[in-house]
Amino acid sequence: MEKDILYREGNFHIRRYSGIPEDALTFLDRIAWGNEGAVYEHKNTEEHIRQLHRPSLIAIYEGEEIRGTAAFCNTPVGANGREFNCFYIRYFASSPAIRGKGVMKNFSIKVMELIREREAAKTVYFACIERDNRGSYRVVESAGYTNIGTIKTMGFSRFFPRLSPRVDTLGSVAERETVLNLLRKHYRGHALVQFNALFLNDDYYVIREGDEIVAGCQYHRVHWVVNRMKGMMGKVIMNVVPLVPLLNQLFNPRRFEFLAFEGIYCKPGYEDRLQELFESLLAQEGLKSSMFWMGETCPHRIAIERYGNPGLIHTFIKDSDVYILAAFQNMDESEIQLVKDSPLYASAFDYI
Template sequence: MKPSLAPTLSQIIYANAAIKILLGPEPTPEIINLLRNTVYGTHGPRYQHTGHENKINHILNPFFFQLLKDEQVIGTYCLSQRRVKIATGEALSFYGRYFSIAPQYKGQGYGSLLKKEAIAYIERTTTPPFFFYSYIEESNQRSLAISKKDGYQPIGTLEAVLFSRLYPQQDARFSRLSSDKYPDMLLQLQTTYQDYTLVQLDRVFYEQNYFVLKENGEIIAGVQANPVAWHIVHMPGLTGKIVMQVLPYVPVLNRLINPRNHQFLALEAVYVKPGHEKALLILLESTLAYFGYTSALLMLDVNCPLRQQLKSLGHLGLMHALNKSIYTQVMVKTRGITQKEIKSYPKQPIYASAFDFS
């Protein structure tokens, strides 16, 4: 298997009249500026990510593509090369993220062109087997349509599960995991997620933000927490109006959300020792208290045991009660590998990395 070599210099991979597509090894200021002004979502919640400057340089083996029209950057797309655990072992993959087209150029075919040429470049320079994958919210019909047109197919559905506490308290058994315990915890996580697919734990322990709950010196629950801030532009329906126009001005309840700078935790790599499932809520609340936040987000496969455990435990908080469920499609495009090799049975759960979806 010959992986693509991550670019070390910028190069032109497509040129036609006033249109060019460049491939480079790192995000340019133009890419950062475009992403800073990108609003995600269509018919559902609409929001902007923040803090690109800090996170984007930690992407694994990135291929940054820029679409230029008359020498102006109007589109960007990134493919992150990584090996992931799938149903039949390990495989080379390319995760797609940071897809954006400037608003005035949407709906004119530029997004489809950019993705098509980026994928074609990887296909020309990489020996199969490998596959591409990405997460796309069901409400983002434009991106879903472009992906399907480019040969992507859905293999599973993730649900955004919200957890919140107005005044989170930190349990005495809670602590940040020390780095000397990382190897043991990684082995435990590999066992926990051995029946999942698309498992990649490369960003677990990122910023040393793995937290645990211990009982008699033994870890009974653990989680990776990534602080995130979004600017929420719009939320649909009556509930959306309440969240956007009422909650921010109600004393106490306004602790839950600030649409202009909504700070929360994106969580992954959850571990719970069997028989200690109730400890999970204590761990999540303690993690919120540690950061001084009031809400957290987990992206969970609709078929995964953890989602069922959380739903059965209840007490997920006001944010969960107020918000309508948001679902995301996991899309794949394969080369020299079948979908069954990636996901061996329809309900095999998919692992979603918080570093990737936030």
């Protein structure tokens, strides 16, 4: 795998890989995510990493040991009808061996500088930082990133989900293009719009009225282990819910399996069909709970929330906001403001 040494300082150096090397997969598989709030482990890390869109890994090494990582995924993104080059950051992680020593902060600043210096195109860089992860927030902010908006975590669950005969897959390439056109129009006024994770494993499903698609979404099946949740309510959820029959089918911290929805489309007035779609996909996969992420000011999120009846899991996770921190290269103030002023689009694949 192609690699470059970008920087050296003392016993540390920074490498850039085109792709994700095997030692980074091993490192990331051991990481517990989160900090001051919820702490959890991803149990399908390798599968997801292999599906990242055009990733480059930046790794901080002490000698030959990885101490920190950031994967920069390169893609065009839409922003209120405009298109910009973009690098979004995944797997921003540090080893316990360097936490609290200032190493990650100092080298992250250098990494962000080196990445931006190499780019000639108009480019947006952004990272998703959980609201309670103050350490990562401070590190990314110190590297020149600013908060441009909040992504809300939404939950949907059913104790006894039912299959719907109206739910169907897409039957052709032409139908996929129809869905993409619907989504481009649906999220035209948003920023950071990209659909790279759609149609993975042929898992985009729709409901039609006649020949018209009125609701649709992609799902990803996810497995987490949750080690901690914040606050007194978090302690109750962690310690009591797993002991209560039925409730422990919605949320079991030792094996939390759920569906993550994205590319969500709903024709106005058909919110009931969207919930029917979500419920049927849960039944199809033998699960009770799902999550999805949408911008705080996204009008589609507001419409879905207004419709109501998300299920009990939403109560458990509704305060798990995510901040979007962004930096800009070669963009003028009007272009930057365009991104900042637009509702944000979120791909669930970036959060699982």
